[in-house]
Amino acid sequence: MPIIRPISDLRNNFSSISEIAHSDNEPVFLTKNGIGDLVVMSLEYYDQQLAKLELYQKLNEAREEIKRGAKGKNARKVLESLIQS
Structure with missing residues (x-):
């Protein structure tokens, strides 16, 4: 199941987003005003x-x-x- 978080989490909870991307080894989809905007993933x-x-x-x-x-x-x-x- 995709991991979807609001883009504000990138600013407010960067460590959490990083930890999720690394521990789950999956991309984290970030939304802006409820619409897909960015994808964050581990190297x-x-x-x-x-x-x-x-x-x-x-x-x-x-x-x-x-x-x-x-x-x-x-x-x-x-x-x-x-x-x-």
């Missing part, structure tokens, strides 16, 4: 999201290459070669 969560985005982009590039006729490698053989290295 750890931000880094995780960037890593996911990069992975999805690479998977999409691989899919596009396969559509254009690129040949893949046998995953089992690749893993075996990594283990032997």
